[in-house]
Amino acid sequence: xxxxxxxxxxxxxxxxxxxxxxxxxxxxxxxxxxxxxxLSPDSKLLLIIERNSYLTLSDLASSELKLAGIRFNPExxxxxxxxxxxxxxxxxxxGLETSLNEPASIIRGIPKDxxxxxxxxxxxxxxxxxxxxxxxxxxxxxxxxxxxxxxxLTDGILNDLxxxxxxxxxxxxxxxxxRTILKQSKKAPSRNLVPPSPIIQENxxxxxAAPTYQDxxxxxxxxxxxxxxxxxxxxxxxxxxxxxxxxxxxxxIDSFExxxxxNFLLVEMIExxxxxxxxxxxxxxxxxxxxxxxxLITKLYSQPLLEEVAPGRDATIPGKRGFTWRHDxxxxxxxxxxxxxxNPKKVSEKRDAIYLLSKPFTGEAKKVFETxxxxxxxxxxxxxxALFREYWWQSRKLRWWKLNxxxxxxxxxxxxxxxxxxxxxxxxxxxxxxxxxxTSILDIRKGRxxxxxxxxxxxxxxxxxxxxxxxxxxxxKELFRSEPPYFETxxxxxxxxxxILLTQRESQNDQPNFFIRDLNNGKIIQVTSFPNPMMAxxxxxxxxxxxKRQDGVDLSGTLYLPKGYKKEMGPxxxxxxxxxxxxxxxxxxxxxxxxxxxxxxxxxxxxxFWLLRGYAVLDDPKMPIVGEGKTxxxxxxxxxxxxxxxxxxxxxxxxxxxxxxxxxxGGHSYGAFMTANLLAHTDLFAxxxxxxxxxxxxxxxxxxxxxxxxxxxxxETYMKMSPFMFADKIKEPILLIHGEADNNQGTFPLQxxxxxxxxxxxxxxxxxxxxxxxxxxxxxxxxxxxxLWEMDEWLERYVKNRN
Numbered sequence: 001x002x003x004x005x006x007x008x009x010x011x012x013x014x015x016x017x018x019x020x021x022x023x024x025x026x027x028x029x030x031x032x033x034x035x036x037x038x039l040s041p042d043s044k045l046l047l048i049i050e051r052n053s054y055l056t057l058s059d060l061a062s063s064e065l066k067l068a069g070i071r072f073n074p075e076x077x078x079x080x081x082x083x084x085x086x087x088x089x090x091x092x093x094x095g096l097e098t099s100l101n102e103p104a105s106i107i108r109g110i111p112k113d114x115x116x117x118x119x120x121x122x123x124x125x126x127x128x129x130x131x132x133x134x135x136x137x138x139x140x141x142x143x144x145x146x147x148x149x150x151x152x153l154t155d156g157i158l159n160d161l162x163x164x165x166x167x168x169x170x171x172x173x174x175x176x177x178x179r180t181i182l183k184q185s186k187k188a189p190s191r192n193l194v195p196p197s198p199i200i201q202e203n204x205x206x207x208x209a210a211p212t213y214q215d216x217x218x219x220x221x222x223x224x225x226x227x228x229x230x231x232x233x234x235x236x237x238x239x240x241x242x243x244x245x246x247x248x249x250x251x252x253i254d255s256f257e258x259x260x261x262x263n264f265l266l267v268e269m270i271e272x273x274x275x276x277x278x279x280x281x282x283x284x285x286x287x288x289x290x291x292x293x294x295x296l297i298t299k300l301y302s303q304p305l306l307e308e309v310a311p312g313r314d315a316t317i318p319g320k321r322g323f324t325w326r327h328d329x330x331x332x333x334x335x336x337x338x339x340x341x342x343n344p345k346k347v348s349e350k351r352d353a354i355y356l357l358s359k360p361f362t363g364e365a366k367k368v369f370e371t372x373x374x375x376x377x378x379x380x381x382x383x384x385x386a387l388f389r390e391y392w393w394q395s396r397k398l399r400w401w402k403l404n405x406x407x408x409x410x411x412x413x414x415x416x417x418x419x420x421x422x423x424x425x426x427x428x429x430x431x432x433x434x435x436x437x438x439t440s441i442l443d444i445r446k447g448r449x450x451x452x453x454x455x456x457x458x459x460x461x462x463x464x465x466x467x468x469x470x471x472x473x474x475x476x477k478e479l480f481r482s483e484p485p486y487f488e489t490x491x492x493x494x495x496x497x498x499x500i501l502l503t504q505r506e507s508q509n510d511q512p513n514f515f516i517r518d519l520n521n522g523k524i525i526q527v528t529s530f531p532n533p534m535m536a537x538x539x540x541x542x543x544x545x546x547x548k549r550q551d552g553v554d555l556s557g558t559l560y561l562p563k564g565y566k567k568e569m570g571p572x573x574x575x576x577x578x579x580x581x582x583x584x585x586x587x588x589x590x591x592x593x594x595x596x597x598x599x600x601x602x603x604x605x606x607x608x609f610w611l612l613r614g615y616a617v618l619d620d621p622k623m624p625i626v627g628e629g630k631t632x633x634x635x636x637x638x639x640x641x642x643x644x645x646x647x648x649x650x651x652x653x654x655x656x657x658x659x660x661x662x663x664x665x666g667g668h669s670y671g672a673f674m675t676a677n678l679l680a681h682t683d684l685f686a687x688x689x690x691x692x693x694x695x696x697x698x699x700x701x702x703x704x705x706x707x708x709x710x711x712x713x714x715x716e717t718y719m720k721m722s723p724f725m726f727a728d729k730i731k732e733p734i735l736l737i738h739g740e741a742d743n744n745q746g747t748f749p750l751q752x753x754x755x756x757x758x759x760x761x762x763x764x765x766x767x768x769x770x771x772x773x774x775x776x777x778x779x780x781x782x783x784x785x786x787x788l789w790e791m792d793e794w795l796e797r798y799v800k801n802r803n
Contacts (some may be wrong), residue, residue: 005364021788024536024612028602029054029784031533036085036798037514039502040125041434043494045145046091046514046527047128048104049119054604054781060773066215067226069279070161070776071743074188074229077181078138078160081779084115088128090148091527096501096518102527107143109150118165123438124173127239131158131166136727140167140178142239153242159232162254170262170292171437174239177265177292179232179253183246189224196220201276206308210277212700214743217276227252230270230280234294247294254285260437261330264297264359265290266323275307282306287323289333289361297359300333300428312708313393314344314374316352327439328380328405331359336375344374344394354378354388365667368408373397376732379430380405381442386411387450396584403670415471421588426468427476428454431493443498450470451498453490456481461544461595466490466501466519479519487597488515502527506599509538518550537600539563540611545618547651550643557621557648559657560600562611567656572616573800574658576648576685577607579671580623580641582633582706589624604784605668605691605777610795614659621648623674632714636705637721642682643676649684662686664799666791669747669776670705672736676723676755679730687733687798689791692747692776695755696724700746727758733765733798737787739774747776767794 020026033051040047063073064080068406069481073080073339089104107128110116115133128143137156143149160166160180167178199219217223233250237243252270259266271284273368276336285303290296295316301320304781309317318341326332334356340348352375357365369388376389388401400416418425431451432440443451456463464487480501482488488505491514499519511534529730532538541561549555564570583589602608607617623644627633633640645665652658665685667675679688694700697718701711711718719725738752749770756768769790771783778784 014420018782018786019789020785021609021792022613025609025788026785026794028534028536028612029604029669029788034530034533034601037528038119038121039492039712040121041123041438042125042143043492043502044093045223046093046104047119047121048089048091048528049085049116050087050089051322052086054083054784055371056085056781057773057780057782060783063227065141065229066741066743067222068217068274068283069213070230071215071283072161072229075136076133076138076156076160077158077229078133078166081775083779084133085119086116086120087112088116088130088143090145093502093516093527094547095494096516096523096525098516098525098527100529105148105527107148107150109143110141116245117570118160118167120165120167120169122169122173123434123436126173129153129167129169130162137181138166140176142176150322153239154180154244154361155235157235161230164255165299168256168258169438170258171260172262173438174694175236175262176239177234177236177247177256177258179256180235180246181480182233188228189220191223195526197438199276199451205567210307211702212746212748213277213279214745214748216279217274223274226274226280232266234265236292246506247290249294254280257325258292259323259325259331260327260435260439262437263292264331265292266325266333271302273305275305275347277307278284282317285715287320300361301335306527310341310343310345311703311710312344312598312699313706314341315373318342320355322375325439326356326380327437328382328386328435328441329358333357334378335365339370351375352390352493353757366408366738367401369412373399376701379432379442381444385442385444385447386414387442391420393420395590412420413471415474419585419588421527421583421585421734423455423458423588423591423593426454426457428452428456428465428467430469431498440459443493445498451493452476457591457593459592461592461597462487463595464489466493480517480643482597485597486510487595487599505664507597508542508600510599510648511601512599534599534601537563537602537608540600541565542591542596542600544594545651545655546592547647549640549647551640553586553624553626553644555624555647556590556592558596558619559652559655560592560608560611560617560619561657562614562616565657571653571659571662572614572657573662573664573795574616574618575607575610575664575666575795575799576621576645578621578623578674579667580625580637580674583624583626584628584633586624586626586628589622589626594620604787605664607666609788610792613795614800615790615795616652618648618652618658621645623787629760632707632709632717634717634721637717638681641677645678645682645684662799662802664689664795666690667693669744676730676734677721677726679732679734680723680726681729683732685732686802687735687794689735689786689794690752691735691737692739692742692744693736693750694746694748694751694757695722696751697716697722699748724755724758727755727764728762730762730764732793733767734759735767735769735794737769737771737789737790739776739778739783740770741774742776744776765798 036049038047088107091104119130138158140154254268287301322336340346350370355365371390373390373392381386401412404410433443455464461484491502494500511532624634631672666689668691675688675690759766
């Protein structure tokens with residue numbers, strides 16, 4: 001397949017090779033990835049996971065099927081286009097006695113160039129299970145923490161199509177349950193070249209407004225393929241004896257979860273009839289409970305086909321949902337049931353009810369709580385403490401309730417209510433601790449205090465913190481907060497008292513590494529020493545700048561300047577890279593996010609590469625779209641977007657770092673949509689770069705982003721927000737890039753193709769690049785390097801060297 005590069009109205013580029021950007025940019029892409037880490041459940045071991053940087057085009061070109069919203073490799077029976085780990089090693093944590101000089105020990109026995117994924121600790125911290133993907137299948141492996149040696153448990157028999165891991169540990173840490181290919185699996189069905197019938201869909205008066213999902217089933221052959229590949233069975237294996245048993249649990253097993261005591265399995269199975277309108281998660285499901293030997297105990301619920309779900313962020317599926325095990329009990333199922341049919345527009349005093357059902361799973365379930373808003377989850381604690389959350393997106397309201405699990409008749413106690421938009425009032429998230437079952441519950445101190453970790457948003461930028469929150473007094477006591485010139489993020493307490501803290505610390509010039517901090521005396525020791533892979537960016541300037549919009553809304557952005565730059569050198573060509581966001585409160589819209597003290601590491605999607613090419617970069621200049629009260633933000637989208645962009649341009653020009661005539665605007669996805677609109681409705685920018693965007697909102701008629709109204713309810717807004725309708729107004733050069741296999745809702749490649757054709761029809765300077773095999777986020781090294789070459793060529797021609 002050839003890369004399509006449209007150069008003008010009448011020709012297609014003869015170029016048929018992938019290009020490389022300037023070497024400094026390519027070197028940053030090829031820099032080694034920073035390892036991932038995972039703390040053991042007992043907090044005594046740190047697993048260090050070496051990652052591969054990028055996939056290759058040959059990886060993306062491997063066999064792939066796209067069925068019912070799932071993309072998978074039919075040869076491996078596993079997820080496609082995923083990244084893998086390449087090695088595992090262990091660092092022993094010995095509190096403040098941990099030695100930086102003692103290197104991590106590599107886990108031996110893993111094949112060279114193994115494609116490792118799904119790495120999970122056993123509940124007792126003595127083992128790690130993981131999968132190794134080979135060309136013809138996925139194997140299950142285990143590594144002992146005593147011997148630091150890995151061994152294969154199964155051949156390539158795992159089925160890993162669905163989201164989540166294909167296996168679970170039982171609480172005894174001696175057995176694993178995993179999803180396997182059917183033993184009697186036959187050859188995949190073949191396509192009949194002559195279809196047996198037309199493709200027919202019908203709707204008998206039901207309202208079924210579905211988003212623009214991708215990768216859906218299209219015909220009966222797709223249904224047969226989905227049946228074949230998505231059907232599996234559960235098996236168990238003893239990690240010591242290696243005895244494998246296939247359980248009598250077969251079907252289209254979407255998910256499975258063992259009870260905390262390890263005696264039961266909660267299984268969700270997909271059933272027919274399927275749909276060509278929605279993905280597999282909306283297909284009929286059965287919720288079943290089996291014992292650990294594979295005997296069916298009961299069918300809890302049959303979920304029907306869900307094509308008629310109400311639209312909106314506060315909407316949910318009608319009926320029951322969210323079946324899972326209660327984490328603090330041996331074997332109790334919890335679930336939620338919508339009391340308003342999942343429709344936020346329906347008048348209802350209560351929205352959701354939470355139910356519990358304990359073993360032996362007979363009799364009536366117990367209703368334990370009803371929410372006024374939408375249920376947002378529960379964190380279990382002890383016999384008298386559970387934390388229930390509810391939210392309402394329309395009002396941006398969030399509430400936390402304390403309930404007493406030993407007496408459900410006791411009135412719930414409201415312990416927190418705040419706006420989800422107000423980052424400054426965020427008290428953080430509760431620290432969880434492991435139970436003997438391997439589940440996670442609240443870490444409660446003195447019967448009334450929760451340990452908390454938060455991002456620590458402040459008017460000076462983010463400063464992560466660790467605190468104790470008293471649920472009686474509704475007050476937080478700060479135990480630690482990140483201090484300049486470092487950005488230090490609490491990870492987890494390592495001791496019973498909660499005073500020895502594992503943190504990740506970084507600065508503008510220091511790669512993130514892990515430290516152990518004694519909160520009693522401030523002593524800190526370094527645990528890891530990952531090298532800096534971004535030496536080329538050492539010495540760049542980075543600061544958060546603040547400015548105001550014409551209507552008074554406070555704005556900010558992170559300004560980067562090249563190494564050695566001084567204002568006396570004069571203004572620079574500049575690139576702004578942004579992504580609009582909707583708000584109800586203008587004060588919240590003006591809050592600062594990010595930190596000037598974070599390490600600067602570039603990923604494929606960032607504009608920071610051009611610091612090496614002599615550009616100033618204003619990253620994430622805020623583009624808030626505010627709609628107070630009953631006012632819809634998008635009704636003045638263009639006006640607010642234009643004001644925000646003008647304020648950003650005026651500020652970098654006022655600072656003397658940007659040349660007003662040499663500023664580019666760019667963005668990805670909704671940022672690409674923003675880019676096209678700014679070129680259509682302002683004269684602020686020399687050029688634009690729009691990646692994987694949607695430009696015609698009539699192609700997303702049932703809502704998009706935060707817009708909940710349908711096209712037919714707000715036609716003027718949809719039309720006004722669509723840059724496709726203003727293609728004749730775009731006079732500045734625009735580069736359009738899109739992945740050929742984009743699977744994001746609404747951003748079909750057709751969006752860029754049709755927009756390009758419209759631009760071409762009015763004689764615009766435009767270029768369209770379709771990246772073969774790429775999805776909404778680009779994954780292959782060749783694609784990413786070529787994308788950067790395209791962007792660099794565009795910026796050099798139409799911004800830096802603009803006449």
